[in-house]
Amino acid sequence: MPExxxxxxKYLALHEIxxxxxxxxxxxxxxxxxxxxxxxxxxxxxxxxxxxxSSDSAEMFAAVTGNWLVKLILLGLLWAFLHHFxxxxxxxxxxxxxxxxxxxxxxxxMAVMVVSLALTLVFGLKLLGAY
Amino acid sequence: MNRLVVGAHYGLKDWLAQRITAIVMAVYxxxxxxxxxxxxxxxxxxxxxxxxxxxxxxxxxxxxxSLCYHAWVGIRDIWMDYIxxxxxxxxxxxxxxxxLVGYAGWATQIIWRL
Numbered sequence: 001m002p003e004x005x006x007x008x009x010k011y012l013a014l015h016e017i018x019x020x021x022x023x024x025x026x027x028x029x030x031x032x033x034x035x036x037x038x039x040x041x042x043x044x045x046x047x048x049x050x051x052x053x054s055s056d057s058a059e060m061f062a063a064v065t066g067n068w069l070v071k072l073i074l075l076g077l078l079w080a081f082l083h084h085f086x087x088x089x090x091x092x093x094x095x096x097x098x099x100x101x102x103x104x105x106x107x108x109x110m111a112v113m114v115v116s117l118a119l120t121l122v123f124g125l126k127l128l129g130a131y
Numbered sequence: 132m133n134r135l136v137v138g139a140h141y142g143l144k145d146w147l148a149q150r151i152t153a154i155v156m157a158v159y160x161x162x163x164x165x166x167x168x169x170x171x172x173x174x175x176x177x178x179x180x181x182x183x184x185x186x187x188x189x190x191x192x193x194x195x196x197s198l199c200y201h202a203w204v205g206i207r208d209i210w211m212d213y214i215x216x217x218x219x220x221x222x223x224x225x226x227x228x229x230x231l232v233g234y235a236g237w238a239t240q241i242i243w244r245l
Contacts, residue, residue, distance in 0.1 A: 030205075030209065033202075033205045033206075034205075034206070034209060036202075037202050037205070037206055040202070040230075040234050041234070044234060044237055044238050044241070047238065047241055048237075048241045050178060051178070051179055051182055051241060051242075051245060058175060085157065085160065088153050088157065089157070092150060092154070
């Protein structure tokens with residue numbers, strides 16, 4: 001029985017393991033969630049500044065959101081939110097047995113990646129003041 | 132009789148809570164997005180008036196509570212997956228919990244004094 005003697009991986013060679021797209025989208029769900037959590041203080045602070053009634057808070061809001069580093073972080077958080085949102089919808093659909101088959105699950109993972117990146121582009125251009 | 136009991140039996144409750152809080156946040160997101168299309172963010176005054184509305188304040192509070200609970204379950208799972216030493220893990224759990232409770236109070240205070 002030659003099949004019995006075939007070489008099996010004895011260790012996890014990470015550079016040889018190809019994570020399926022659904023697995024890649026899934027780990028990004030975790031990464032995006034962690035990023036959003038870490039940046040929560042920034043987001044709450046911006047909410048506070050956006051709702052402040054003094055002219056100080058208006059100036060501060062404009063100054064902070066005008067900073068290119070903050071813009072870059074917000075762009076990253078925008079993607080993180082959109083990916084987490086789309087992936088969350090996918091998870092909820094799979095919970096109710098929609099798209100459980102391998103082919104469909106691969107397709108929905110691709111849809112999550114594409115849609116979240118496309119929406120990041122659309123809203124990101126707004127964030128950067130392109131329109 | 133020696134019986135090994137494993138787990139704290141919070142799995143199903145947290146699984147369900149993660150779904151419910153996700154739905155609350157998703158619906159809130161769509162409401163806020165629709166509001167921005169309707170001009171709620173056209174000016175600082177419009178934004179302030181929108182967020183000060185009683186119903187919006189009510190659902191914003193629900194969003195804040197949902198977010199913090201959702202983040203607690205998610206971040207705790209990350210610590211449980213990657214951090215093995217019990218002392219470090221418990222410390223991270225406590226710090227996460229304290230941060231989230233503080234954020235919830237801070238964010239609530241922002242919308243409640245409008």
